[in-house]
Amino acid sequence: MNDIFEKITSLAKRRGFVYPGSEIYGGLGGFYDFGPLGVELKFNIKQAWWRDVVQFRDDVVGLSAAIIMNPKVWEASGHVSGFSDSFLECTKCRKRFKIEELEQEKEKKFICASCGEIFEGKVRKFNLMFKTSIGSTEDSASVAYLRPETAGGIFVNFKNVLDTMRVKIPFGIAQIGKAFRNEINPKDFIFRTREFEQMELEYFVKPGEDEKYFEEWLERRLEWYRSIGLKNIRTYEQAKEERAHYSKRTVDIEYKFPFGWQEIEGIANRGDFDLKAHIKVSGIDLSYFDEEKKEKFIPYVIEPSAGVERIALALLCDVYHEEELDSGDKRIVLKLHPKLAPYKIAIFPLLANKEKLVELARRVFNKLKEEWFCAWDDRGNIGKRYRAQDEIGTPYCVTIDFDSLEKDDVTVRDRDTMKQERIKIKDLKDYFSKFL
Numbered sequence: 138m139n140d141i142f143e144k145i146t147s148l149a150k151r152r153g154f155v156y157p158g159s160e161i162y163g164g165l166g167g168f169y170d171f172g173p174l175g176v177e178l179k180f181n182i183k184q185a186w187w188r189d190v191v192q193f194r195d196d197v198v199g200l201s202a203a204i205i206m207n208p209k210v211w212e213a214s215g216h217v218s219g220f221s222d223s224f225l226e227c228t229k230c231r232k233r234f235k236i237e238e239l240e241q242e243k244e245k246k247f248i249c250a251s252c253g254e255i256f257e258g259k260v261r262k263f264n265l266m267f268k269t270s271i272g273s274t275e276d277s278a279s280v281a282y283l284r285p286e287t288a289g290g291i292f293v294n295f296k297n298v299l300d301t302m303r304v305k306i307p308f309g310i311a312q313i314g315k316a317f318r319n320e321i322n323p324k325d326f327i328f329r330t331r332e333f334e335q336m337e338l339e340y341f342v343k344p345g346e347d348e349k350y351f352e353e354w355l356e357r358r359l360e361w362y363r364s365i366g367l368k369n370i371r372t373y374e375q376a377k378e379e380r381a382h383y384s385k386r387t388v389d390i391e392y393k394f395p396f397g398w399q400e401i402e403g404i405a406n407r408g409d410f411d412l413k414a415h416i417k418v419s420g421i422d423l424s425y426f427d428e429e430k431k432e433k434f435i436p437y438v439i440e441p442s443a444g445v446e447r448i449a450l451a452l453l454c455d456v457y458h459e460e461e462l463d464s465g466d467k468r469i470v471l472k473l474h475p476k477l478a479p480y481k482i483a484i485f486p487l488l489a490n491k492e493k494l495v496e497l498a499r500r501v502f503n504k505l506k507e508e509w510f511c512a513w514d515d516r517g518n519i520g521k522r523y524r525a526q527d528e529i530g531t532p533y534c535v536t537i538d539f540d541s542l543e544k545d546d547v548t549v550r551d552r553d554t555m556k557q558e559r560i561k562i563k564d565l566k567d568y569f570s571k572f573l
């Protein structure tokens with residue numbers, strides 16, 4: 138299984154999905170850069186999420202809050218005092234291990250998995266928030282934090298949205314953005330990093346209706362994963378002692394990675410923890426007044442929270458296939474759902490040095506790219522060009538050959554079936570509209 142993971146991570150680097158962060162300076166642990174294909178994949182994931190959670194609904198609005206907020210936000214939310222991991226540090230090599238990760242037999246005896254020495258250190262706690270300072274002095278008054286979750290920005294804007302938008306309970310506020318955690322042990326490629334993107338919804342409901350909406354959102358989120366073609370998912374109900382300090386109930390959506398079942402999204406019932414905490418610290422009334430029933434209450438919150446990079450990694454693992462062809466050759470193909478594939482169509486002039494072919498191919502390219510993200514490739518033989526597009530998950534390839542000049546048609550090749558058919562150039566947009 139690790140062999141497969143190795144192949145997937147190497148493909149991600151080799152084909153421009155993910156690069157190690159600051160690579161020319163030796164990298165920086167827990168930080169990655171997303172290359173030309175990675176940025177498209179992430180964009181498509183975020184767009185699919187936004188369409189489902191915001192655009193297709195009349196009860197959810199969007200938000201983009203600042204990453205750095207008044208530190209009181211994180212004092213109120215309990216992150217300054219409670220957002221920490223317990224770790225054990227090897228006295229010899231100084232490598233730190235998260236307590237819950239010391240599961241393997243040899244680690245239970247507390248033998249360092251890195252250098253083989255026996256641990257002597259004490260269990261210590263470590264706050265996961267990145268600290269920074271604002272302004273020219275670095276005293277305690279200037280301390281600020283990079284947000285560890287995007288949710289904080291939503292809670293502090295609850296009243297703004299209520300006062301400026303025509304929303305009524307139940308309604309949600311959605312946000313996609315960067316979050317930062319100084320993870321003790323970033324690992325498994327882009328699975329656990331120190332900088333990542335979250336897609337979060339805070340759905341405000343009347344107390345007592347929280348369980349009903351919890352179930353609704355859990356089902357809707359599972360349905361979304363099915364709609365983007367992700368298989369191998371399951372749910373996991375967190376035990377009380379596993380839950381975050383704010384949670385009444387949490388169900389994780391897990392994906393079966395080559396390194397085991399792991400969380401890609403958490404659905405939490407945060408109750409009224411956050412709004413109450415912000416009322417207490419800010420002194421501002423964040424309750425809701427129901428005009429029809431003439432009653433005032435502090436809403437409960439249902440929170441589906443997903444990580445963009447974890448979903449991207451799950452997808453890469455899920456759609457990676459190695460296939461034996463009739464010719465005896467092998468092909469690597471990413472069977473990504475077309476709406477997530479970085480490029481939708483690749484356009485090839487059969488020969489790069491035949492002016493007429495290139496001219497017609499350019500015309501086809503310009504026409505199709507008005508609608509879809511298209512790749513252009515005029516190098517090497519057509520078989521190699523197909524293989525290269527299969528490897529990055531491009532659903533369709535279009536080849537312009539000498540017949541195209543006579544008959545105004547092209548060869549369209551399907552990534553998954555590898556079947557080819559001739560389509561008239563004038564019909565191409567209609568043809569692809571059916572699939573893309």
Ligand code: GAP
Nearest residue numbers: 286288328329330333401402403442443444447
């Ligand atoms: N607001 C709730 C919250 O932040 P979480 O379970 O800590 O809950 C939600 O995070 C999601 O964010 C996770 O399911 C995961 O997809 C993503 N995530 C959390 N920590 C991450 C990390 N260090 N690297 C990558 N993604 C992470």
